[in-house]
Amino acid sequence: MPSTFLGLNTGLSGLTYFQTALNTTAHNISNADTKGYSRQNVQASASDALRLNKTYGMMGTGITASAVERQRNAYYDTKYWSANSKYSQYNTQHANLEQLQTYMNEMTSEAGYTKWMAEMSDAMQDLSTKPADYTTRISFALTADSFTDMVNELASNFQSTQKTINDEVELAVSEVNSLAKQIYELTQEIITVELKGGNANDLRDKRGVCIDTLSEYINVDVDERSIMYGVGNDQVEANAKTLTIRINGEILVDELGYNELTIVPREQKVNQNDQDGLVDIYWKNADDTAGEFFNTANTTGRIAGLFNIRDGNNGEVFSGKTTAVSDNPPEVTVSLAESVAMKDLNIPSEGTITLNGKDYLYDGWTAEYDADGKLNNFTFKNMTMINEKNAEVTAIFPTGIDGRQAQIGVKNMTKGIPYYQAKLNELVRVFSKYMNDLTSAGADADGNPGLDAFTAQAPDGHDFVLKGSMQGTGTISSGDDSYYRLNGLNWELNQQWKTDPKKIVVSYKEDIDQGNIEARGILEKMMAGLTDTSMFQQGNVSHFLQAITTNMAVDTKKNEVFAANQDDIRYTIDNQRASISGVDKNEEGSNLTKFQELYRLASKVISVLNEVYDKLINETGV
Numbered sequence: 001m002p003s004t005f006l007g008l009n010t011g012l013s014g015l016t017y018f019q020t021a022l023n024t025t026a027h028n029i030s031n032a033d034t035k036g037y038s039r040q041n042v043q044a045s046a047s048d049a050l051r052l053n054k055t056y057g058m059m060g061t062g063i064t065a066s067a068v069e070r071q072r073n074a075y076y077d078t079k080y081w082s083a084n085s086k087y088s089q090y091n092t093q094h095a096n097l098e099q100l101q102t103y104m105n106e107m108t109s110e111a112g113y114t115k116w117m118a119e120m121s122d123a124m125q126d127l128s129t130k131p132a133d134y135t136t137r138i139s140f141a142l143t144a145d146s147f148t149d150m151v152n153e154l155a156s157n158f159q160s161t162q163k164t165i166n167d168e169v170e171l172a173v174s175e176v177n178s179l180a181k182q183i184y185e186l187t188q189e190i191i192t193v194e195l196k197g198g199n200a201n202d203l204r205d206k207r208g209v210c211i212d213t214l215s216e217y218i219n220v221d222v223d224e225r226s227i228m229y230g231v232g233n234d235q236v237e238a239n240a241k242t243l244t245i246r247i248n249g250e251i252l253v254d255e256l257g258y259n260e261l262t263i264v265p266r267e268q269k270v271n272q273n274d275q276d277g278l279v280d281i282y283w284k285n286a287d288d289t290a291g292e293f294f295n296t297a298n299t300t301g302r303i304a305g306l307f308n309i310r311d312g313n314n315g316e317v318f319s320g321k322t323t324a325v326s327d328n329p330p331e332v333t334v335s336l337a338e339s340v341a342m343k344d345l346n347i348p349s350e351g352t353i354t355l356n357g358k359d360y361l362y363d364g365w366t367a368e369y370d371a372d373g374k375l376n377n378f379t380f381k382n383m384t385m386i387n388e389k390n391a392e393v394t395a396i397f398p399t400g401i402d403g404r405q406a407q408i409g410v411k412n413m414t415k416g417i418p419y420y421q422a423k424l425n426e427l428v429r430v431f432s433k434y435m436n437d438l439t440s441a442g443a444d445a446d447g448n449p450g451l452d453a454f455t456a457q458a459p460d461g462h463d464f465v466l467k468g469s470m471q472g473t474g475t476i477s478s479g480d481d482s483y484y485r486l487n488g489l490n491w492e493l494n495q496q497w498k499t500d501p502k503k504i505v506v507s508y509k510e511d512i513d514q515g516n517i518e519a520r521g522i523l524e525k526m527m528a529g530l531t532d533t534s535m536f537q538q539g540n541v542s543h544f545l546q547a548i549t550t551n552m553a554v555d556t557k558k559n560e561v562f563a564a565n566q567d568d569i570r571y572t573i574d575n576q577r578a579s580i581s582g583v584d585k586n587e588e589g590s591n592l593t594k595f596q597e598l599y600r601l602a603s604k605v606i607s608v609l610n611e612v613y614d615k616l617i618n619e620t621g622v
Contacts, residue, residue: 005613006050006059006061007605007609007612008606008609008610008613009061009062010060010061010062010605011062011602011605011606011609012062012606013047013061013062013063013064014062014063014598014601014602014605015599015602015603015606016065017042017044017063017064017065018595018598018599018602019599020042020065020068021042021065021591021595021598022592022595022596022599024040024041024042024068025588025591025592025595026592027040028040028583028588029583029585029588029589029592031583032583032585032588034205035209036205036206036208036209036212037202037205037581037583038070038071038072038201038204038205038208038581039070039071039580039581039582039583039584040068040069040070040071040201041068041069041071042065042067042068042069043065043066043067043068043069044063044064044065044066045063045064045066046060046061046062046063046064047060047061047062047063047064048061049061067199068199068201069201070201070204070205070581071580071581072204072208072580072581073577073580073581074224076573076576076577076580077208077211077222077577078222079573080212080215080570080573080574080577081211081212081215081219081220081222082215082219082300083566083569083570083573084212084215084216084570085215085216085218085219085220085299085300085301086219086300086562086566087563087566087567087569087570088215088216088217088300088301088302088305089300089301089302089304089305089308090305090559090560090562090563090566091305091559091563091567092302092305092306092309093305093308093309093414093559093563094556094559094560094562094563096161096165096305096306096309097309097552097555097556097559098556099161100158100161100309100417100420100552101549101552101553101556103154103157103158103161104154104420104548104549104552105549106154107150107151107154107545108545108546108549112150113147113150113541113542113545114542116143116146116147116150117530117542119143119146120143120144120147120530121527121530123136123139123140123143123144124140124523124526124527125527126139126140127139127140127506127520127523128520128523128524128527131506131507131517131518131519131520131523132445132517132518134501137501137502137504137506138501140504141493141497141498141501141504144453144493144497145492145493145498148454148491148492148493151424151427151428151488151491152488152489152490152491152492154424154488155273155421155424155487155488155489156489158273158417158420158421158424158488159273159274159275159417159421159489161417162274162275162278162310162417163275165306165309165310165417166275166277166278166279166310168306169263169279169281169303169306169307169310170263170279172217172302172303172306173261173262173263173281173303175213175217176214176217176218176247176252176261176303177260177261179210179213179214179217180214180245180252180253180258180259180260181258182207182210183207183210183211183214183243183245183253183258184253184257184258186203186206186207186210187207187242187243187253187255189203190203190204190207190240191227191240191241191242191255194239194240194241195227195238195239195240197239207243211245214245215301216301216302217301217302217303218247218248218299218300218301218302218303218304219247219299219300219301220245220246220247220252221245221246221247221249222243222244222245223243223244223245223246224241224242224243224244225241225242225244226238226240226241226242227240227241227242242254242255243255247299248294248295248296248298248299250283250292259283259284260283260284261281261282261283261284261294262281262282262283262284262288262290263279263280263281263282264279264280264281264282264290265277265278265279266278266279266280268348268350268351268352268361269348269351270311270348270351270352270408270409270410270418271313271346271347271348271409271418271421271422272346272347272348272349272421272425272487273346273418273421273422273424273425273487273488273489274348274418278310278311280293280294281293281294281296281303282294297410297412307412308412308414308416309414309416309417310416310417311409311410311412311416311417311418312412312413312414312415312416312417312418312419313409313411313412313416313418313419313422314412314413314414314415314419315411315412315413316344316419316422317407317408317409317410317411318336318340318347318378318407318408318409319336319337319405319406319407319408320334320335320336320337320378320406320407321334321335321337321403321404321405321406322334322355322356322401322402322403322404322406323335323377323402323403324379324402325397325401325402327396327397329381329382330382330383330384330394330395330396330397331379331380331381331382331383332353332355332360332379332380332383332397332401332406333377333378333379333380334353334377334378334379334380334406335376335377335378336376336378339370339374339375339376340374340375340376341373341374341375342369342373342374342375342429342470342482342483342484343425343426343429343430343483344422344426345375345484346418346421346422346425347365347408349364349365349478349479350362350363350364350478351408352408353380353406353407353408354405354406354407354408355397355401355404355405355406356398356401356404356405356406357405358385359385359386360380360383360384360385360395361383361384361385361386361392361395362380362381362382362383362384363381363382364380364381364382364477364478364479365378365379365380365381365477365478366378366379366381366475366476366477366478367379367475367476367477368473368474368475369470369473369474369475369476370473371472371473373470375476383395415551415552415555420548420552421487421488423548424487424488425486425487425488426536427488427541427544427545428454428486428487428488428491429483429486430535430536431454431535431541432452432453432454432455432466432483432486432491433466433483434529434532434535435453435454435526435529436452436453436454436455436466436467438453438505438522438525438526438529439451439452439453439505439522439526440452440467440468441508441522442505442506442507442508442509442521442522443505443507443508443509443512444502444503444504444505444512445501445502445503445504445506445512445517446502446512447509447512447513448503449509450505450522451467451494451496451497451503451505452464452465452466452467452494453493453494453497453505453526454486454491454492454493454494455486455492455494456485456486456487456490456491456492457490457492457495458481458485463494463495463496464481464482464485464486465481466481466482466483466486469481469482469483470482505522506519506520506522506523507519507520507521507522507523508521508522
């Protein structure tokens, strides 16, 4: 037989449940605009009924609130993290390419190369009218030098952007480490609370925001599993779950702790025009030293986008097979499948080469060149390696390394800063050789052999002498005076042309010897060279620059479109996620009214039963 006061307990259960529901609704309303908050619902069921020896069998005992559950869908979270990483990558690439495009547009604008062409044409025309005039020669030299200044500034801006991106990589790695720590600490709090039967909904929301942010930097693989007690078939699930986050296939966070990334500056350049001190990412060891290399090639996210623009070479790397190996002195010769033109050679004079998967350092190289000026059979000199004690020692080559893969740098299919720096190097080298071949065939105002018009300064301050370099066939080294030594950063007009206008070459020697100081045979060919469509594969100088600008504009637009598409996908998924997790203010307002009325009715039940029991106890003499 049920207790006489069963009705009070039943009414109290309703009162307690509706009070909890009102509190939860208030919590939802308060956090309606809180980032990452997940709507909470009170889960309830009818309390266990009493079995009675009556014809109606059982009697209800009210309601029991079993849990306050967080409304979340793991599927939408996973899809959102993936879309968020891709969006962040494309958006990062677009923003940085847009910056490079600004620099490039300045170079090719009406105030840039176009203006220079007009000024150069005027200066050449003036010089052709008065070839021996001192003033016109100075004007010509200053105008020619301004073109090298424009290219220097553009290459310098590219390199500055590379440094800025490099700094952003360092900040991104620091942020990933900070997020990993936060996620681990929140997970430990969640486990502690839930193992004690508590509610960790708000902690889970905080952790979810951290994972959302982490997915901006790198794509994440998140796995949450119940903690199991017992052994074998006797295992039972606990009330808490472990969380494991992997990036690039490796554990970043799990129940045992969190791993960190670290950055290590490169001691050697990968590309000829690279900024010094570019960093690579490694996993951090327990003793804070750098551990395993972290390869960003197969990742998405902001970090991948930064690396793509900083290191993107359009897949154009130095790659061949080893054909000869020497231990004393430590050298290795590498043959390319196709010989490379000097204009396209952008490996550093000293750097790192990977042989059969292992890195070796070199401090110089030699190469054979053919009658067409193309290079092959590179021999890398004075090679060293890093041993197991992290010390640099003389290279020791393993048996059977002949015929194995040799490569400098890593293929990155994005057209990033190294790609565009290489294009500027091509511009500098091709244009310089074209003009220098003309001026070296002539003579200066005093009848002396003509000097190179365009060159660069060597470390000791002298101008590289390019005249007559790589004639016929032979061997050249990385330290020789050659067009390899010219790049967008160091290119300039011959110093003697700038300091002594008489050194400017306008005529052929026979004209000078005959006293024909007004002759201008060389100058006329130089004037024609500015519009010579055979100079580059793309045409003349203007066409070449326009091709670079167009490529950059296409890539910038492509990344803008990809970013917009991923943003739309991300937005759609986030809306789907919000349809489950988000707080609907109208719905919560309705719930508030509903639970208020139900609370009032539960209170009425207790009030009515109180009157009944008062009647029963005080007025019937029971």
